Amino acid sequence: DIQMTQSPSSLSAFVGDRVTITCRASQSIDNFLNWYQQRPGKAPRLLIYGASTLQTGVPLRFSGSGSGTDFTLTISSLQPEDIATYYCQQSDGTLWTFGQGTKVEIK
């Protein structure tokens, strides 16, 4: 199975900061990479699919990039409502896997 490794596992930043989360696949997955936000006690929410396509209704401060094995989720200006855990998920082939998550907190 394809393993997904996220870094860092947690981060703390100020409101307004640019935040970057990385996700690495154990083998090439082309652009079959999705990002989710999970606020405490809530179901996950799709942010980005196909590595860089913003899901409808997601604020423009979120963006995704990458292909092959290395991917990035960027929040251009961190807001208080962005406090959450973020997960990447690969959808290459028929066996899908998630990363271990990155917890984002406000300083």
Next chain:
Amino acid sequence: QVTLKESGPALVKPTQTLTLTCTLSGFSLRTTGVRVSWIRQPPGKALEWLGRIDWDDDKFYSTSLKTRLTISKDTSKNQVVLTLTNMDPADTATYYCAHILGGTADAFDIWGQGTMVTVSS
């Protein structure tokens, strides 16, 4: 409006079989291209993809659970059913069902609220 809702027991004993139901609203597994997955999350831990079922009854399971897991559909009730045998305390988790975005994206665009299952004697 597209929604999914999970239901089932909150508590099961070790070695028992878990059966969860995901009731679909606003869409149907009779429709070509529709796909639904099950995902779970142990308390304080990461999401784990379990498997998926497609409109044409194709099914795919995670490697780690494929010997214990069955996903089926009841189109007359517009439901997807998860069956997990030989439950263990390590299977304690919130179980989610999710609609899979159409096309080639293969992303979970709509999620149910989740149902918490505890495995304990």
